[in-house]
Amino acid sequence: MEEEVVSKGTAVVACTAMTLSYVAILYAPTLILRLPPPPSFNIFMIRRFVCAAISSIVSLLICALILPIRRKEASVLLGVYGIQVDHIVSWQAVVFPVFLTSLMYAGSLVLKSLVLVESWRDNVHHNEGVSVECIKIIVQKLIASIVSVTSNVLAWRNFVVAPLTEELVFRACMIPLLLCGGFKPYTVIYLCPIFFSLAHLNHLMEFYSKQNYSWAKTSMVVGLQLGYTVIFGSYASFLFIRTGHLIAPLVAHMFCNFMGLPVLFSRRNGMVSIAFVAGMVGFLSLLFPMTRPDLYNYRSNNCQCWHGYCSWS
Template sequence: MEENKVSLSKPVAMIACIAMTLFYVAILYAPTLILRLPPPQSFKNFMIRRFICAAISSFASVIFCALVLPIRSGEASYLFGVYGIRSDHIWQAVLFPLFLTNLMYAGSLMLKSILLVNKWKEHRNQDGRPLLCSIKSTLLSFSDQMSSVASNVLFWRNLVVAPLTEELVFRACMIPLLLCGGFKAYNVIFLCPTFFSLAHLNHMMEIYGRHNYSLVKASMVVGLQLGYTVIFGSYASFLFVRTGNLIAPLVAHAFCNYMGLPVLFVPRKGIVSVAFVAGMISFALLLFPITRPDLYNDRTNNCRCWQGYCSWN
């Protein structure tokens, strides 16, 4: 592998990742604590302000990472490639990880299907309309719901801003730094989510203050969230290292944010648990075959230090 030697020291890589984590969280509070701006008049304005802060943090991290990494070419396509931002193998990077992620939510998808069918049957029995009319009404209703959701600021936070900015900082920037710092791919997959989960510690004070939870209850809520972010962060890091493409963890992140926690069990609906178990078994069996580096790259040798998929061959 070309430039396989360590290009950065491990302490430098670690300090750089810690600095980006702290900056990503700190800048969210900069408008009120540093700039002394008045509090937002609405929740929408509050979220828009945070969107701007997250975008600034992501841009700063990309520039900072480019200065720290041993990048010798100034070409835009080369720089974007360092962060996994590529125009090749797009459909593989979208469809394969999305299919793989769906398997973890087989129970949730089965439950949604059951509820959708029951709702459709209920409407059909009440209206007494023909099958085609019922289907048309259901599709129009779904279209209206999607239109209202798209105008919701939480939709943009969960499915666009959070996945894009977090994947840029905690995957596209940090993973190349850690790999070039000499950390093995397996270590990076479990180390990088640590920074990702620490960035969510700020939620504890927000939950404790806004929802009037006790410190113990707030700790339990945040602890569950941190556990989930560590698990998901490991999976997203795995996708980035294996594929070398930022789109892979990005689509997985957006889908997981949309679905929430997987459904494991529903009373009197054993088929949901069966679907969950079958989905997880399929996920485990397909995890490595469906993320083979050669599916996402024209070549998997003669790579730079930040391209971790080379070491998987």
């Protein structure tokens, strides 16, 4: 879309406001509402979850008011946000992004597999062979681990609340605004992650004040985190623009949060480095073929732009 249906200045200001509100609302209970300190860490995190949900709703409303959408039906609005009502959970939008993302973590997956095999061997050796009791112990450990994760408030933050609210605000709301502001898709892919990384600057004070880190260590940790968020934000924006599905960057976000930083090498085994290089080659080779818009959208309406946004008005 060549013409600006929303001015670039308006789009940037709106994205900046959404970024600031996303962070500010997190601190509203104590700084604005003057609520007493939460009695437990779980209550503190639940407050954060509510605040993140409110900020997401605010961003969705701002986006809906600014974008030039004449038809205000729910299906049209949801489609703008990458929520396609006719096929909310498309298997392509889940499987392909997870597979692509896993290629970047080939080294990590190989390392985890080696650790798992080593643990299995230790269990077998300790029990003098594979027995029913040995398998039972392993299954019990697996079930206990799953139960522990599902009942952990930090797991809910890392794998559900943070990915969902951040993708809604920094992809579903900001990308349509920037595209309608006349920014080229590739510009948006690099511009949108800047807002995403700025939203993580609040960790600077949290690390310094709560973790008692020095400024040097705090800057190093936060700098690494910001660099990672810029890289991931570019990838997530690319997925959203190419597929037109919110679910694509969402599942990639969940997977990345689960895996952490990719493992590049291991002193214990050179296979990890080989797997990482092979995974990156596969990722770069399949990035465009596996994100072709026609794989994710049944109807293109002969529209050359992302998800038909030039026909919203």
